[in-house]
Amino acid sequence: MFAYTVRRVIATIPVMGVVALFVFSLLYLAPGDPAAIIAGDQATPEDVERIRASLGLDRPFLVRFLEWLFRVLQGDLGVSIFTNLPVAHMIKQRLEPTFSLMALTLAIALTFAIPMGVLAAWKQGTWIDRLVMVFAVLGFSVPVFVVGYLLAYTFALQLDWFPVQGYTPIANGLGGWLSNLMLPAVALGGVFIALIARITRATMLEVLSQDYVRTAKAKGVGQRAILFVHALKNAAVPIITIIGLGFAGLIGGAVVTESVFAIPGVGRLVVDAILRRDYPVIQGVVLMFSFVYVIVNLIVDLLYTVFDPRIRY
Amino acid sequence: MSSSSPLLDIQNLQTHFGTIDGVVRAVEGVSFHINAGETLGVVGESGCGKSVTAMSILRLIQQPPGRIAGKILFKGTNLLELSEPEMQSIRGKDISMIFQEPMTSLNPVLTVGRQIGETVMLHEGLSAKDAEQRAIEMLTLVGIPAPARRVREYPHQLSGGMRQRVMIAMALACSPQLLVADEPTTALDVTIQAQILELMRDLKTRVGAAIMLITHDLGVVAEMCQRVVVMYAGRKVEEGSVEEIFLNPLHPYTQGLMGSMPKLGSSLHESGRSKLTEIQGVVPSLRKPIIGCAFASRCPKVTDACRQMAPAIEEKAPNHLVACHYAPRAAAAA
Numbered sequence: 131m132f133a134y135t136v137r138r139v140i141a142t143i144p145v146m147g148v149v150a151l152f153v154f155s156l157l158y159l160a161p162g163d164p165a166a167i168i169a170g171d172q173a174t175p176e177d178v179e180r181i182r183a184s185l186g187l188d189r190p191f192l193v194r195f196l197e198w199l200f201r202v203l204q205g206d207l208g209v210s211i212f213t214n215l216p217v218a219h220m221i222k223q224r225l226e227p228t229f230s231l232m233a234l235t236l237a238i239a240l241t242f243a244i245p246m247g248v249l250a251a252w253k254q255g256t257w258i259d260r261l262v263m264v265f266a267v268l269g270f271s272v273p274v275f276v277v278g279y280l281l282a283y284t285f286a287l288q289l290d291w292f293p294v295q296g297y298t299p300i301a302n303g304l305g306g307w308l309s310n311l312m313l314p315a316v317a318l319g320g321v322f323i324a325l326i327a328r329i330t331r332a333t334m335l336e337v338l339s340q341d342y343v344r345t346a347k348a349k350g351v352g353q354r355a356i357l358f359v360h361a362l363k364n365a366a367v368p369i370i371t372i373i374g375l376g377f378a379g380l381i382g383g384a385v386v387t388e389s390v391f392a393i394p395g396v397g398r399l400v401v402d403a404i405l406r407r408d409y410p411v412i413q414g415v416v417l418m419f420s421f422v423y424v425i426v427n428l429i430v431d432l433l434y435t436v437f438d439p440r441i442r443y
Numbered sequence: 444m445s446s447s448s449p450l451l452d453i454q455n456l457q458t459h460f461g462t463i464d465g466v467v468r469a470v471e472g473v474s475f476h477i478n479a480g481e482t483l484g485v486v487g488e489s490g491c492g493k494s495v496t497a498m499s500i501l502r503l504i505q506q507p508p509g510r511i512a513g514k515i516l517f518k519g520t521n522l523l524e525l526s527e528p529e530m531q532s533i534r535g536k537d538i539s540m541i542f543q544e545p546m547t548s549l550n551p552v553l554t555v556g557r558q559i560g561e562t563v564m565l566h567e568g569l570s571a572k573d574a575e576q577r578a579i580e581m582l583t584l585v586g587i588p589a590p591a592r593r594v595r596e597y598p599h600q601l602s603g604g605m606r607q608r609v610m611i612a613m614a615l616a617c618s619p620q621l622l623v624a625d626e627p628t629t630a631l632d633v634t635i636q637a638q639i640l641e642l643m644r645d646l647k648t649r650v651g652a653a654i655m656l657i658t659h660d661l662g663v664v665a666e667m668c669q670r671v672v673v674m675y676a677g678r679k680v681e682e683g684s685v686e687e688i689f690l691n692p693l694h695p696y697t698q699g700l701m702g703s704m705p706k707l708g709s710s711l712h713e714s715g716r717s718k719l720t721e722i723q724g725v726v727p728s729l730r731k732p733i734i735g736c737a738f739a740s741r742c743p744k745v746t747d748a749c750r751q752m753a754p755a756i757e758e759k760a761p762n763h764l765v766a767c768h769y770a771p772r773a774a775a776a777a
Contacts, residue, residue, distance in 0.1 A: 341547040348501055348542075349562045349613065350535035352528075363552045438552055439597040 131435065138431060142424050149420040150202065153413055154195050167407055168211060185211075202417065208410030210403075217414035221396060227297045228395035230307065231384055234315040236373075239322035244369070246323070247330025248357050251338060262327060269324025274383050278317035278390035285313060295392035314391040318383045322376055329372045333365035340364070366437035374430035381419050448519065449476035450653050451500070451538075451621055456513040458492070458499045465730045469495040471677040472513075474756075477621065482647065482654040484668035484685070486661060486700070490726055492677040493657045494543075497623045500655075501540055502530050517621070536566040539614035543626035545606035549598035555582075555609045556594030562616045581612035584649075585642060604635035611642065618650050625657045640667060661704050665689060670762075673697050676726055676737040679756065683763035693759055693770035695742045696722070736768070744769055 165182035166173070173181075182188050186197075201208065207217035250262035286294040292313050298306035337343065338361055346360045385397030392398075396415055403411035434441045458470040470492040477483045485493050498504050499511050502522065515522040517538065522530065534540075539562075542548040550558060559581050560574030569577060575594060582590035585608040598606055607627060614622055624643065628636040644667060647654055656667055664671055664685065671688045673681040673696065681694040692698045702720035724741035727733055735750040736742070742749065748768055756766040 341542060341544055342550040344503055345540075345542060345548045345610075345613075346550065346561075347503055348534055348540040350531045350533070350565050351561065352531055360550055360553070364550070366552075440551060440599050 134435075135432060138428055142428060145424055146421065149424070150199055150417060151195065153416045153420065154198060155191070156416075198413075207414035207417070210411050211408050212406055217410045220399060220411065221414055221418055224394060224396045224399045226299060227393045228384055228388070228397060230297075230300060230311055231314055231318065231387065231393065231395065232380055234308075234311050235318045235322060235380060235384075238315050238319045239326055240373075242319075243323040243326035244330050244362070247327040247369075248334055248362060250327070250331040251334035252353075252357055254335060259331075262331065266324040266328050269320040269327075272320070274317055274321065274386050275390050277320050278314065278387060281313045281317050282391065295390075297393045297395075310393075314387045314393060317390070318380070318387045321383065322380060325372060325376050325379075326369065330365065330369055333368045334361055337361045337364045363437055367434055367441075370430055370433050370437065374427050377426045378423060381423065450479040450518060451477040451655075452514075452516040453496075453500070454514040454516065456496065456499060456511070456515065458495050458504060459510045459512075461508045461510070462730075468729050468732070469677055470499065471729075471733075473674070473677070473679045474513075475672045475679060475682060477653050477655055479620065480647075480651055480653050481670065482656055482668045484664035484671040485655060485657045485674060486659060486664055486671060487674035488659060488700075488726065490729075491674045493659075493674055494625050495677075496674070497540065497625050497655065497657055500623060501534055501538060503540075532566070535562045535614075535619070536617045537619055538621045538623065539617070539619040540623040541607070541610050541614050541625065541627045543629050545603050545610055545630060548610060549606055551598055554595055554597055555601070559594075559609065559613045559616055562613055566617045577616060578612070581616050582609070584615070584646065585609070585612045587612075603631055604638065607631060607635075607639055608642065611639070611646065615646055615650055615652070619652055621655065622647075622652045623655045623657070626659070627656075628663065629658070629660070636663075643667070661689075661700060673700070676733065677729055678737050679764075679766065680738065681763075681765045682756075683760070687760065687763045691760070691763070693763065693765040694738075694767050695744055696738050699741075736766075 163178075163182075165178050165185060165187055168185075169178045169181050179188075186194060198208070205218060207221070209216055210220060213220070246262050246265075250259040253259050282294055285291045292309050296310055298310045300307045334357075338357075342364075343356060343361055346356050351360065384395065385401060387393070388395045388397035389401060396418070400412060400415040402408075403415065453476065454474050456470055456473045457468070460467040460469060473492070473496060475483070485496065487493050495504070500515055500517075500522065502511065504511060511523055513523070517533070522533070525533070549555070556575050556578040559578035560569070560571065563569045563577045564571065564574045578594050579590045582593055587593050587605060587608055593601070593605075598609070601609065607630075611627075622643075627643065628639050631639060640663060643654065646652075654667075656663070658664060668685050670684055671682065672679055673688070673694065675696050681688065681692070681697045688697060689701070692701050699720065699722035703722065705719060722741055727737060727740055733753075735752055736745075736754055739745050739749040746768075752768075754766045754768045756764050757770075759765045759770050759772045
């Protein structure tokens, strides 16, 4: 197990290398000349050329990539073209709101989605099942920003239960943190709940028809233990897989949600950076999110062995 | 409860399933009883309602689409009238069950110790630690080597025979009064089959449980059982002691079953060898109500009376019940 973990961690290195190359070349190939943008409308071609040279944009691709990679490995993500602040520092400042949003969303999604899916499978074909499925379709098809504005309008403007927007750091108190994040997390969680509930239902339906479920019943095991111990543990692998894959959607959704609720997170940072073609910031954020995603999938792989003893690497 | 009343008394059991194209009458008016400590064999070919009868006893049939009617009296209590929680306290404690498929009947993601221990935790309120201790004892009892290690292992680390031993350990952990064994050896190698049967016989005397042994293997019946119920198309066609059924089968279906079984000592080479016979035709569809005798379409002795009127089950010899118009009544029955 330990050896496997070490091997898997090592295996993420080439993955991250490819990600780095991709992140770097994506921006290299993107349209728009940052030198021209920085120089402004009144600049002469010489000014633009000078700025390009000072940014190192005139040198060969591979040289620039390796130089950049070497600095990244030392934790230096470069300096923002616009604010002149180190990118690593800018991202660090914005991490807490984003990770808070993602963690709360995940917690809400798991709390609701798994019991919903289990219930729907158990009560297959009844109105409960149909209700869950209708909710799942809605959760899928209504975009985050629509749900977000609806929630903000109803629960913040009309009912005044939650603040309309903004963010309170967790250090300033759990209550404020939670009340600020509740609406965005619910808005973002909708899709995730729908996704996980559907997979849970489908997998549970398959598991519940297995012989060992009948054995458990024949032993006198109660319905709840049959569902949540005997069956759910068998259904865990596909559910965890979808949570891991859904994490990518969570990252993308966080960007939109942060804009809707004016949360000063990494999502807002990257949107602003893209609009200003602030290359180092974009590269830093994409690289950071890729890293998080790779780590999440590593955890997912390791969790397989926890839930299914037949999986051994 | 008087000592003469049976442990389990099934009266006119009917288990039907509602399907898209009609009702399937899997069990149609079956009655029999099992006495404390005895082994009753239930035989018949695939689809004759043996397993459904067994599942009906423990109410493991999903309802709906299933529907169970009649009476299943266990020590005088009708199991069909109990609430689900009351039924749960009987399953695994008073009545437990062994299934045909040891490969799929154990939960692949729980340790065998957990699965055996769960039964005693549920029914006897043992702590997790004591339950593991009991699981080790049970594994020792069913002859699994290194039980203290095996108890922490998962089903996929065990062979088929070992898994069936685990199933038996699980079923006997609470010392049930009735063990329903649904084809416990069918999925196993012949050598393992003999071991498992030997184990069941041994444990039966130790635990003192009655066994309802469902099988299509007449050899197993001859070895294990005191009495036999022969089922056909969801009905009981014959019932009697093992000796009566084997030496003097009265129902044409039972006679057919006996004829299709090779006899020890009969030569396969000599010209005068006894031929294996088969029962012609197939089991009738259970979707339509059967008029007359269920076996009529395959019976060599069939007459018009058979096709029109279902034969009642009658005692044609002492302790020997048959449902056939033409089964001879034993001369000295009186």
